[in-house]
Amino acid sequence: MRILSASMDKTVILWAPDEESGVWLEQVRVGEVGGNTLGFFDCQFSPDGSMIVAHAFHGALHLWKQAALNKKEWTPEVVISGHFNSVEDVKWDPQGEFIISVSSDQTTRVFAPWKRKHETEVTWHEIARPQIHGYDMRCLAMVGRFQFVSGADEKVLRVFRAPRNFVENFSNITGVPVGELCYQQSSDLPEGAIVPALGLSNKAVFEGDVAPQPADEEENFNSISNQYPEISFQPLILTEPPPEDHLLQNTLWPEVQKLYGHGYEIVCVACNNANTIIASACKASKKEHAAIILWSTESWKKLQSLTFHNLTVTQLAFSPNDQLLLAVSRDRNWSLWKEQDSSESGPVFSCCAYTDKTTAxxxxxxxxxxxxxxxxxxxxxxxxxxxxxxxxxxxxxxxxxxxxxxxxxxxxxxxxxxxxxxxxxxxxxxxxxxxxxxxxxxxxxxxxxxxxxxxxxxxxxxxxxxxxxxxxxxxxxxxxxxxxxxxxxxxxxxxxxxxxxxxxxxxxxxxxxxxxxxxx
Structure with a gap:
């Protein structure tokens, strides 16, 4: 005598009849907190009634398990998650410990292996959602181990760097020691990131900025500043992959830079192996817009614009020795760019080989x-x-x-x-x-x-x-x-x-x- 209902109000409710009156009343309410979601499509009991699975609007599966002692307590469990639209690009981190992907579902996601204690099986799970964007994502490139640059259906490249909470949780989940992960002083790293109410960029949250959880709910609600809190990030120490609620709310990476220069939607981006240069290109129907732009990762300034192709450059790739940059295009040709002697402003590339109508x-x-x-x-x-x-x-x-x-x-x-x-x-x-x-x-x-x-x-x-x-x-x-x-x-x-x-x-x-x- 129980009924389970799922709603677009982001909740799943368990109903049961009252013993005295027979009126059906809410027994348990679970669901998503925060994020940019639109609720649930469907839900289902497990055969023994001890677990609930729900399917959310943004493609995620949610799983809750009933506590053994307190029957009204349901806790989130680990599930497999993933993108809900075309996945456009995927990259390994330079050490090969995790992958990052971008998708037309307007998210960037980090997947890593999880090895349960006392078990040999390794399964892959989403452990962070560094970027939740307003545009369809198209491409990304790793700039070192815990930094990436992404391009979307906007004219801007965005650079993100991992916060301390991600590095610590990644170590806990994968078993890789923190000492091998720290890429700068831990005290210098932000704790996490939030998206301000009127902003579009992920804002860094430092340890002193994290708001403590209130003890008195009534006093908390009556305070204007607490009704509309600026800080919604709450760091959690994880030993297993996070549930969907945590992925939506607490796993953003701070945005450290925007790169302006392209005239149309970004199509491809690449970083050299020394992590000093980024190359990017956008949609183009004319030669002037098909230029490849080189950026410095030290100053985040534009180094050079490489003009050759007549239509969109579809992919860029630096050679492993970093001496050459390869570009391929919708115009059916490829071009090869050689790094010249570095100038004061940075490396300069010149075209050293290409195909054309006669050699293609x-x-x-x-x-x-x-x-x-x-x-x-x-x-x-x-x-x-x-x-x-x-x-x-x-x-x-x-x-x-x-x-x-x-x-x-x-x-x-x-x-x-x-x-x-x-x-x-x-x-x-x-x-x-x-x-x-x-x-x-x-x-x-x-x-x-x-x-x-x-x-x-x-x-x-x-x-x-x-x-x-x-x-x-x-x-x-x-x-x-x-x-x-x-x-x-x-x-x-x-x-x-x-x-x-x-x-x-x-x-x-x-x-x-x-x-x-x-x-x-």
């Missing part, structure tokens, strides 16, 4: 690109269903570099290629592992090795094709290999046989694949 191989939009770990070759993937390897990018006498040429025969992928990524771990016999994502959602794992002077189709070897149950249901948006060998959350050493590949797609999913490199 791709006949449709080039959607994606990536470098081999030795910086000798780069890979491009296009809507024309082809994947190509270009190189060799090596300097000759006098600092000159021959124009990169196709080093592979075009790989016919069978569908439009929307994402490519080259593994960072070495394979036997000098082979490179290449992941290819298609518009259909299929992911291929291949190896490539140049066997002769002339490109040959036999240089490609297909290892794995993800079936429909493992790949994505819609277009693959981005592929990203873990920057080192081993599996996050496991005690894998550098010589581990395992690699990990993160992918995201238009089907709202972020996936992580364990790949045995010895079997390739």
């Amino acid at each position: 191989v791709h006949s449709r939009i080039i959607w994606s690109c990536d470098w081999t770990p030795d910086s000798k070759y780069f890979v491009t993937g296009s809507r024309d269903k082809k994947v190509l390897v270009w190189g060799r990018c090596e300097w000759g006498a006098g600092g000159a570099m021959p124009a990169p040429r196709p080093c592979s025969a075009p790989l016919e992928a069978g569908d439009a290629v929307t994402a490519v990524a080259v593994g960072r771990a070495p394979l036997p016999l000098g082979r490179y592992i290449v992941a290819v994502g298609l518009e259909s959602g299929t992911i291929h794992l291949l190896t490539w090795k140049q066997s002769g002077q002339e490109p040959a189709a036999t240089d490609w070897s297909k290892c794995v094709q993800m079936d429909d149950s493992r790949g994505h249901a819609l277009a693959v948006k981005r592929l990203c290999w873990r920057p080192r060998q081993g599996r996050a959350g496991h005690e894998d050493h550098e010589g581990s046989e395992w690699l990990q590949l993160a992918s995201c797609g238009a089907d709202h999913c972020v996936k992580i694949f364990n790949v045995n490199r010895c079997a390739l």
